[in-house]
Amino acid sequence: HGRRxxxxxxxxxxxLQQAKQRVDRFRALNSHVMDLKAKSVFTKDSLDATKxxxxxxxxxxxxxNYRRTxxxxxxxxxxxxxxQQMLDGELKFLLDIxxxxxxxxxMWNHRMWALSSLPRPEWxxxxxxxxxxxxxxxxxxxxxxxxxxxxxxxxxxxxxxxAVDIQEFAFTTEQINxxxxxxxxxxxxxxxxxxILTQRDEDGQLxxxxxxxxxxxxxxxxxxxxxxxxxxYDWLLDIQKSDxxxxxxxxxxxxxxxxxxxxxxxSKRPLIELVSAYAELERxxxxxxxxxxxxxxxxxxxRLEGIDPYRVGRYTDMSRTLSKQWALAA
Amino acid sequence: xxxxxxxxxxxxxxxxxxxLEESIIASEAAAGDKSVLHVDRNPYxxxxxxxxxxxxxxxxxxxxxxxxQTPSVEVLVGGQLTDAPTFVISDVSSDQCDMDTLQRLxxxxxxxxxxxxxxxxxxxxxxxxxxxxxxxxxxxxxxxxMLISCEIxxxxxxxxxxxxxxxxxxxxERIPESKEDIFASNSLSLIExxxxxxxxxxxxxxxxxxxxxxxxxxxxxxxxxxxxxxxxGMLLDAVLYLIARVNRGDTISAREGCxxxxxxxxxxGRYGRMAYLCGMYGGGSEISQSFCRLCAVSGGTYILNxxxxxxxxxxxxxxxxVLDHGTVRAKQIxxxxxYASTAVPKDQIVSRAICILDNTxxxxxxxxxxxxxxxxxxxxxLYVTHSTMTVPSGQSILYAWVEGSLEETRSLLTSAIQTTxxxxxxxxxxxxxxxxxxxxxxxESRGIVVxxxxxxxxxxx
Numbered sequence: 001h002g003r004r005x006x007x008x009x010x011x012x013x014x015x016l017q018q019a020k021q022r023v024d025r026f027r028a029l030n031s032h033v034m035d036l037k038a039k040s041v042f043t044k045d046s047l048d049a050t051k052x053x054x055x056x057x058x059x060x061x062x063x064x065n066y067r068r069t070x071x072x073x074x075x076x077x078x079x080x081x082x083x084q085q086m087l088d089g090e091l092k093f094l095l096d097i098x099x100x101x102x103x104x105x106x107m108w109n110h111r112m113w114a115l116s117s118l119p120r121p122e123w124x125x126x127x128x129x130x131x132x133x134x135x136x137x138x139x140x141x142x143x144x145x146x147x148x149x150x151x152x153x154x155x156x157x158x159x160x161x162x163a164v165d166i167q168e169f170a171f172t173t174e175q176i177n178x179x180x181x182x183x184x185x186x187x188x189x190x191x192x193x194x195x196i197l198t199q200r201d202e203d204g205q206l207x208x209x210x211x212x213x214x215x216x217x218x219x220x221x222x223x224x225x226x227x228x229x230x231x232x233y234d235w236l237l238d239i240q241k242s243d244x245x246x247x248x249x250x251x252x253x254x255x256x257x258x259x260x261x262x263x264x265x266x267s268k269r270p271l272i273e274l275v276s277a278y279a280e281l282e283r284x285x286x287x288x289x290x291x292x293x294x295x296x297x298x299x300x301x302x303r304l305e306g307i308d309p310y311r312v313g314r315y316t317d318m319s320r321t322l323s324k325q326w327a328l329a330a
Numbered sequence: 331x332x333x334x335x336x337x338x339x340x341x342x343x344x345x346x347x348x349x350l351e352e353s354i355i356a357s358e359a360a361a362g363d364k365s366v367l368h369v370d371r372n373p374y375x376x377x378x379x380x381x382x383x384x385x386x387x388x389x390x391x392x393x394x395x396x397x398x399q400t401p402s403v404e405v406l407v408g409g410q411l412t413d414a415p416t417f418v419i420s421d422v423s424s425d426q427c428d429m430d431t432l433q434r435l436x437x438x439x440x441x442x443x444x445x446x447x448x449x450x451x452x453x454x455x456x457x458x459x460x461x462x463x464x465x466x467x468x469x470x471x472x473x474x475x476m477l478i479s480c481e482i483x484x485x486x487x488x489x490x491x492x493x494x495x496x497x498x499x500x501x502x503e504r505i506p507e508s509k510e511d512i513f514a515s516n517s518l519s520l521i522e523x524x525x526x527x528x529x530x531x532x533x534x535x536x537x538x539x540x541x542x543x544x545x546x547x548x549x550x551x552x553x554x555x556x557x558x559x560x561x562x563g564m565l566l567d568a569v570l571y572l573i574a575r576v577n578r579g580d581t582i583s584a585r586e587g588c589x590x591x592x593x594x595x596x597x598x599g600r601y602g603r604m605a606y607l608c609g610m611y612g613g614g615s616e617i618s619q620s621f622c623r624l625c626a627v628s629g630g631t632y633i634l635n636x637x638x639x640x641x642x643x644x645x646x647x648x649x650x651x652v653l654d655h656g657t658v659r660a661k662q663i664x665x666x667x668x669y670a671s672t673a674v675p676k677d678q679i680v681s682r683a684i685c686i687l688d689n690t691x692x693x694x695x696x697x698x699x700x701x702x703x704x705x706x707x708x709x710x711x712l713y714v715t716h717s718t719m720t721v722p723s724g725q726s727i728l729y730a731w732v733e734g735s736l737e738e739t740r741s742l743l744t745s746a747i748q749t750t751x752x753x754x755x756x757x758x759x760x761x762x763x764x765x766x767x768x769x770x771x772x773x774e775s776r777g778i779v780v781x782x783x784x785x786x787x788x789x790x791x
Contacts, residue, residue, distance in 0.1 A: 180513040222509060222523055
């Protein structure tokens with residue numbers, strides 16, 4: 001996301017030697033653990049072996065599976081207290097290795113399993129943990145997905161579920177103010193908004209939608225090249241109750257695009273959005289788009305072929321489709 | 331020191347004045363293995379960049395103010411900014427130093443009210459660090475790079491200048507600087523946000539910027555902003571006066587203007603969402619002292635409170651310098667212009683106001699820059715609070731300065747300050763003065779390096 005790639009330099013002989021030794025040690029440990037697994041050895045020792053292996057490579061999902069099987073086979077698993085202690089230790093272990101590979105699906109999966117199996121899980125602490133993670137990397141999919149998992153658990157246990165939604169919604173607002181290009185935050189917001197709307201009366205809903213509209217307009221004007229902002233606008237359009245509302249928003253969208261184009265007439269994204277806005281408008285309300293406007297769309301697509309030559313195919317295809325739909329010469 | 335302790339000593343470089351430029355030169359010379367003697371006639375570091383507690387500020391006004399630089403200092407205790415000054419300090423009598431402040435003010439016969447107000451303020455005397463010439467530093471400017479490479483950055487602390495304000499037509503608006511601020515701002519309309527973003531992205535993208543300069547470099551900056559970027563009204567003023575720091579009535583080329591915007595935009599994001607840093611504990615002075623420290627560590631000798639009687643060329647490559655404690659020989663001389671006997675005030679005068687406020691008008695913990703624009707001129711303002719450790723908690727200092735004599739600009743400065751305060755605070759103490767840039771005759775300065783006196787720009791670069 002706009003960050004420069006760092007130049008890679010060639011490794012020295014020494015480094016190659018050390019790397020080879022690490023690989024050999026790893027391979028040995030790996031075969032040892034797979035061997036234990038094959039023999040269905042479910043002891044404290046095999047548990048320890050898997051730990052040492054996973055510290056080096058968090059992606060071995062078979063080993064994670066094996067580790068879970070060992071846990072559930074141990075005698076201590078049956079006692080609530082002993083299980084709590086074991087899994088608390090497991091959570092700490094995961095925390096220690098999380099920085100190695102923050103994007104490991106298996107590790108997050110294992111964490112979810114641990115928390116689901118805990119007699120007394122601490123969800124607030126998990127929320128704090130994921131907040132910290134998102135502070136480090138605001139667009140980490142795993143972070144956001146995990147957050148949704150934790151919030152769902154909190155919501156389950158909460159008496160006021162609506163308050164949880166409101167809190168999460170405020171969190172997305174915070175993230176968006178911090179970086180309006182944070183697509184994950186917008187996505188999460190789109191999951192929460194419908195829930196929030198159901199809790200409000202007619203006036204409250206209108207107000208909420210107006211706020212969303214204002215917010216997304218700010219994002220579009222700050223960076224009209226960000227496709228995500230336009231997508232969110234279109235989604236807001238979709239959740240409107242009537243076609244009349246949708247058409248109104250489409251007309252607003254067109255006016256907005258015209259204002260942007262006045263400033264920058266060859267701006268790719270607004271141009272393509274103009275065409276799709278008119279297309280949608282005609283689809284919802286046949287005959288509402290003027291002949292001149294239709295012709296303008298086709299002309300715009302022609303211009304786009306020159307502005308964005310990589311997508312010539314797309315524009316010519318759209319041209320053909322629209323011409324047919326609107327019974328115009330292409 | 332013994333009366334003739336310095337007699338007969340020889341130095342590669344003798345530097346007069348411990349202002350910023352002189353101190354940087356001194357430290358560079360010492361690092362280059364030259365023997366350096368660095369003297370200052372004042373009992374404090376910083377020269378024209380010095381920084382004082384409240385009592386020391388008044389002492390400066392009485393004792394150490396160099397006549398040709400600052401003819402008089404007007405002090406207003408409390409009251410309205412439009413009131414006549416409570417007292418004016420115009421004579422320089424250097425033998426009254428180290429007197430108790432209130433004693434010193436006795437001849438002015440201040441009212442008991444005023445005296446009480448001053449006494450209250452003096453209780454927190456040490457909490458004030460008032461700068462003679464307030465300046466900030468670009469986050470990605472030459473001075474910052476220097477501070478980092480000299481490792482001074484490791485112990486001199488800075489606060490980010492978090493907010494920028496534009497004051498015009500009687501109101502003050504916060505102008506956003508970074509993308510995040512622009513997104514969240516309530517001061518700009520949607521299309522204004524687009525226009526500002528467009529300008530900033532174009533100037534920060536290397537290819538687009540080069541293309542821009544190529545095509546429009548020689549046209550006028552204001553023309554470019556109006557025609558190509560469609561800026562007008564508040565936004566145009568913000569870019570011209572707040573970001574590019576153009577003076578009212580000045581016309582600069584598009585190239586020059588874009589360079590300034592480029593420097594500004596480049597600085598944003600390095601340490602946070604702002605373009606400038608403000609030194610804590612009195613920026614300019616702290617930085618000067620740090621360079622002096624560096625010089626001393628590399629072997630430089632420091633003497634404060636040392637008067638210079640004469641500087642004469644002694645032979646082909648040497649000067650003879652007569653000081654209080656003896657006569658030394660120097661191969662090279664570096665001096666701040668106020669040490670030259672032929673120093674003459676140039677036409678460039680900067681009128682300055684220092685306003686200590688009883689409240690925090692632009693934010694409780696922030697540092698901010700502002701520009702006030704009206705038909706008569708553009709005033710630069712710097713606002714500091716307790717977070718820079720230069721004023722007691724709950725109070726703030728508003729510095730304002732503009733080119734021109736005090737007589738011409740007094741009402742402009744007052745309007746600027748009043749609009750910025752916006753009735754949110756009242757002045758506890760206001761100080762008005764002029765600082766003059768000095769010209770040194772060519773004959774005197776032959777073979778001597780004369781540094782520049784601080785100017786009216788906002789940054790130290």
